[in-house]
Amino acid sequence: MVKSVGLYSRICITCLTLLFALEAVAAKVYVHRNAEGVLVFSDTPHPDAEEISPKSKIESIPSSTPQTYSGSSKQQAQSPQYQVRLVQPIDQATIRDNTGSVYVAVQVSPTYQAEHQVRVLLDGEAVIQPQNRSVFMLKNVFRGEHKLKVELLDANGKVIASSKPRTFYMHRASVIKPN
Structure with a gap:
């Protein structure tokens, strides 16, 4: 009975360790603006992307020059x-x-x-x-x-x-x- 409790403890500790390791890997989030100026959040890096932590506040957002519409306001x-x-x-x-x-x-x-x-x-x-x-x-x-x-x-x-x-x-x- 004592051996089975020790085995369950080891399994639980191993599972928790793997869970925290997976969370640390999956915790990377990248943000960038696409060609239309829309913010894109992704878990894969992009050349213009900035890595952010999903648990922290976003203090800065990558800037881009806003695109202006060349048509008239009537259009x-x-x-x-x-x-x-x-x-x-x-x-x-x-x-x-x-x-x-x-x-x-x-x-x-x-x-x-x-x-x-x-x-x-x-x-x-x-x-x-x-x-x-x-x-x-x-x-x-x-x-x-x-x-x-x-x-x-x-x-x-x-x-x-x-x-x-x-x-x-x-x-x-x-x-x-x-x-």
């Missing part, structure tokens, strides 16, 4: 450049639906804000009131060739982005009945 305040793309129907699609229903799916990137709205144009005319969703269903579209386009509007109703026009063909059963 900085502008909203992002939106891209609008028609996902459905595909270009030159033939849609066979006797009710004349067409599903329209739109993709806008980056994601538009809540005050923005999407307007669907069929043959150059708005067919649905502008809404803030990206899936629509057009009803009672007549037979024939049609041009579809989608526009993204800002809070004031100004067009800020639009899709390329897309052509589709609607096939419906004839209203003329054979004798």
Whole structure:
């Protein structure tokens, strides 16, 4: 019994020694600024990095010259450049639906804000009131060739982005009945 207590003590002391040794090795933290001027903390050294201790207070941070934006303040305040793309129907699609229903799916990137709205144009005319969703269903579209386009509007109703026009063909059963 005495031998087993001594063995457990040795194992515990060995484990604690290894634990403290591993902590001392892992305790090295390096800090540097990347090309964009952002602070980067890492456990691997970098040529411009400074070693810091995670347990001590950071009294100095490596300095860098701040990068200035060369554009005007108007350009900085502008909203992002939106891209609008028609996902459905595909270009030159033939849609066979006797009710004349067409599903329209739109993709806008980056994601538009809540005050923005999407307007669907069929043959150059708005067919649905502008809404803030990206899936629509057009009803009672007549037979024939049609041009579809989608526009993204800002809070004031100004067009800020639009899709390329897309052509589709609607096939419906004839209203003329054979004798």
